[in-house]
Amino acid sequence: MDPLTIAFIILFFTGIIAGLLSGMLGIGGGILMVPVMFFLLNQSGYSDRAMDIAVATSVAVILPTVLSGTYRQWKRKNISWIPALILGTGGLVGSVAGSYISILLPAKTHAFVFGIFLILMAVWIILQRSPGMRRYHIPGSMPVFLVLGFFTGISSGLFGIGGGVILTPVLATIIGYGMHKAVGIVTTSMVLTSSGATAAYIMHGIQIPDLPLLHVGYINIPFWAILCVASIPAAQAGVLLSHKTPERILMYIFVLLLLFIAIRMMTG
Secondary structure, three states: OOHHHHHHHHHHHHHHHHHHHHHHHOOOOHHHHHHHHHHHHHHOOOOOOHHHHHHHHHHHHHHHHHHHHHHHHHHOOOOOHHHHHHHHHHHHHHHHHHHHHHHHOOHHHHHHHHHHHHHHHHHHHHHOOOHHHHHOOOOOOHHHHHHHHHHHHHHHHHHOOOOHHHHHHHHHHHHOOOHHHHHHHHHHHHHHHHHHHHHHHHHHHHOOOOOOOOEEOOEEHHHHHHHHHHHHHHHHHHHHHOOOOOHHHHHHHHHHHHHHHHHHHHHO
């Protein structure tokens, strides 16, 4: 079996796992898809551009996912439009800034910083489910939403994540929207955030003459198509499975996986 076929098979199963985790735990697939694409691109000889292509393709995969999610949340009347649009505006600006920082970073530095980010995400995933989170309260306001959106947008543009893993528990527990309303607001805001990052990576990549074929800017179209086909239906299946799977056990397995990937990213 040729290396390209093996890479596509790995990506397909990565998309399935990322989608299942998204549906079961509410964790976006970017923190899993980016490192897998990074390792595959490194093996294919694109080490200098590996992180930029991986991050750009990840945010492009997130866009159709959050569009369909926003439509479902709208049908269920779970969207508060004003906070969603304010968060999304901050996220759009932040994601463009994050993408610009991303292409300035050397590939090894970017991978190392991504590893640190994964460790922080592993800690955050555990902390957000602790009872102590409910002791804090911040009233929702335009400045709060703009700041939250902006810094989440930077993470999205820099690391290829949607931002739900950061924003949803903050809105649900600290600001006090409740889980269903928080998911609706965050999903809607991520349409603007991922659109900004996707457009920015396309514009940045158009100026690079030595990118491989079948790229739109920094976005690898075959990788994008495979991950979309695999992850979007898997996310729907994950929602159904979430009621039948011990969440705590799955969460700790995922945290251990994140720590393992982080170490690999940081050590090259």
